[in-house]
Amino acid sequence: VTVGDGGTLKRDLLITYTTGKFPDEYVSTVFDNYAVTIMVHDEPYTLGLFDTAGQEDYDRLRPLSYPQTDVFLILARIGSLASYENVREKWVPEVVHHCPGVPFLIVGVGSQDDEELFERARKSNLPHVREDYTRMGEDLASQLVAVNCVKYIECNIFTQWQLKDVFNEAIAAALIPPQRKKRRQRRSWRAGFLRTVNETKE
Template sequence: MKMVASGEVSRVVSCTMVGDGLVGKTSIVRKFARQSSTEQYVATVFDNFAGSVTINGSKTTVSVFDTAGQQEYEGLRVFTYSQSDVILVCFSVVDRESFLNVSDFWVPEIRLHVGKSKPIVLVATQADLRGSPKTVSISKQEGRNLACKIGAKLYLETSSKDSESINTVFEHAVISAVKQKKCKLSLFDKLLRR
């Protein structure tokens, strides 16, 4: 926690967004940070955004690492895992390969580098496209099942066109990070009392 000029205590939570390219990670984080998004796709290598959420009257700044989905940028992603309090693993509801890569690639990469020390929130993106003609969508139940399989703290769905669902994702990212920190502090406290 840090003190801000007004004297109120402000929490800062860092999170990393990972997932295949073209699933909408950058659009979501740009909307959260209240930056204009572009309709044109430009592959992200690495970027950092900041936004804020208010939970129970307490304002939290959320620093978001937006990472590349391409394998050749693994070194940059791995760095962000250890620097983050929570990891958002994203897939598109209209891209089955991105869904499968959550358990085949993304979660194994995260577990390899930080074990289970960081909470994972599974985020389905492009939810507004579910049911579109010529697409086979991933159902909400499939998403919930995958979250359970990978040990995610939560499963959420969002769309870059829905500000409320985007804020919900980052509110729950903060809640997951805070719960994880409290759990670690409680365990540490118990060890000290022995």
């Protein structure tokens, strides 16, 4: 399941991956799904891909698509600081609340208009270099390991750079059974950051 702010190109990412072609028009999404058959260790798997709407109007409907999810892709738009902040403030808490224990990847998505976003960010005195967003995503992922964040990875859906890598990583995360932990973890969110407190089982 893909989640993230509106404008993080969730639908375009799924269409480009499943068809090999970048879509040339925008269609607003509430729920949409796609399927593709892939080979993993010479075994065929049908990969079900679900897109969700990021707008606040759909906050109550969106979690209806979460049950039985094997892995989440939480998307942020490279060049949009707000989308990275909302990964931490909104999307990770939502996913962890509804599907505790399910792994997720944070995906920084680029497209053909990256330079326009960087220029807009520069004029607003916001991070405007790609490396800034790479560092931001990697730092965020390292903070969220305790709630099953697999990693941060970037792709470009226009050039298809690392697009397949995103889904290969997601597939690997979904196929690896979660390890049993000797300690329970109580999780709380303070000032947008994760605080994990280990509690030894009695």
